Amino acid sequence: MSTARYATDEIHGINFNADPNKNQYLTFILAGEEYGVDILRVQEIKGWDNVTKIPNAPVYIKGVMNLRGTIVPIIDLRQRFQLESLEYNKMTVVIVLKVINENKERIMGIVVDAVSDVYDITGEQIRPAPDFGDVISVEFLRGIATVHNRLVILLDIDHLLDANEMQFVSRRTQSVKVQETAIDADLLEKSFTELSQQGGLLVSRFYEELFKRYPDVKPLFSNTSIAEQQQKLLAAIKLVVANIRDPQALKNVLVKLGERHRGYGAQPEHYKAVKATLLDVMKELSGASWSESKRATWDNALQVVASTMLKADGNG
Numbered sequence: 001m002s003t004a005r006y007a008t009d010e011i012h013g014i015n016f017n018a019d020p021n022k023n024q025y026l027t028f029i030l031a032g033e034e035y036g037v038d039i040l041r042v043q044e045i046k047g048w049d050n051v052t053k054i055p056n057a058p059v060y061i062k063g064v065m066n067l068r069g070t071i072v073p074i075i076d077l078r079q080r081f082q083l084e085s086l087e088y089n090k091m092t093v094v095i096v097l098k099v100i101n102e103n104k105e106r107i108m109g110i111v112v113d114a115v116s117d118v119y120d121i122t123g124e125q126i127r128p129a130p131d132f133g134d135v136i137s138v139e140f141l142r143g144i145a146t147v148h149n150r151l152v153i154l155l156d157i158d159h160l161l162d163a164n165e166m167q168f169v170s171r172r173t174q175s176v177k178v179q180e181t182a183i184d185a186d187l188l189e190k191s192f193t194e195l196s197q198q199g200g201l202l203v204s205r206f207y208e209e210l211f212k213r214y215p216d217v218k219p220l221f222s223n224t225s226i227a228e229q230q231q232k233l234l235a236a237i238k239l240v241v242a243n244i245r246d247p248q249a250l251k252n253v254l255v256k257l258g259e260r261h262r263g264y265g266a267q268p269e270h271y272k273a274v275k276a277t278l279l280d281v282m283k284e285l286s287g288a289s290w291s292e293s294k295r296a297t298w299d300n301a302l303q304v305v306a307s308t309m310l311k312a313d314g315n316g
């Protein structure tokens with residue numbers, strides 16, 4: 001019992017909550033072994049998704065993912081522990097964790113083979129981790145526990161990246177954030193799939209509302225049929241969503257679209273009007289499934305679209 005306390009509270013300064021002796025752990029599988037992390041540190045679990053690579057990063061830092069606007073570094077735990085690498089597949093998951101590094105909370109994702117279970121583990125069940133030799137460094141380990149006759153290796157996640165690596169990632173992610181304006185592609189695609197069920201209504205309500213709020217823009221559309229225009233706008237939104245992960249392809253299309261819009265008489269303030277109206281109509285049609293994060297994601301995406309189109313004529 002005293003050994004258990006030594007292995008948890010004293011070495012790692014863990015604060016157990018109400019019951020000082022019991023904690024819940026989420027476990028996952030890595031190369032056939034079961035590992036556990038304190039469930040209070042788990043923010044979410046998601047499927048593997050493509051990441052934006054960080055040049056010159058250590059091999060186990062796979063890149064960064066954009067989680068609803070937060071740029072999160074993703075660590076391949078097999079590579080971190082120098083275990084044999086595995087091709088990612090449908091089972092591969094990313095556990096998003098809150099880690100403490102130099103007194104700051106940071107978010108980090110770990111790629112694991114599969115999520116396994118949730119266990120209550122008491123301090124008495126935890127023993128100091130044996131030396132795994134040069135396979136897994138002791139600084140990553142909190143201890144080992146036996147649960148239902150299975151051995152669970154409990155991790156100390158705060159040391160998966162050291163202070164220098166954290167700084168490196170944090171500096172790099174800053175620049176990624178600036179470049180990408182933090183658009184959550186997953187959320188944008190999901191929201192567009194929902195909205196496109198009523199795509200016709202979306203664009204017809206949009207023009208109705210735009211002309212009601214900003215009657216001055218109506219004459220600009222005098223050379224086109226609104227029905228046709230509605231289809232073109234819907235197709236353009238679809239194109240933006242489809243290419244949101246390929247900024248260069250999107251930029252090429254938008255610059256040309258922006259050049260044509262200059263000819264149509266579109267001004268910077270018109271883009272603001274279009275964005276505000278579109279966001280409100282999207283909210284109207286989404287009903288209860290609308291959320292602040294969806295609004296922020298569309299807002300960011302439309303902002304990138306507008307500024308790219310405006311750059312074409314030297315305004316942005």
Ligand code: HEM
Nearest residue numbers: 217220221223224232233236260264266267270271274305
């Ligand atoms: C979110 C930004 C916008 C997108 C994605 C967009 C998309 C489109 C598309 C795809 C067309 C079909 C013609 C073409 O491809 O050139 C079009 C036409 C048009 N857009 Fe936009 N547009 C945007 C913003 C604006 C703004 C801010 C205005 C200014 C009020 C505007 C005014 C027009 C007009 C007047 C036409 C019809 C031109 C004609 O055929 O005579 N658009 N837009």
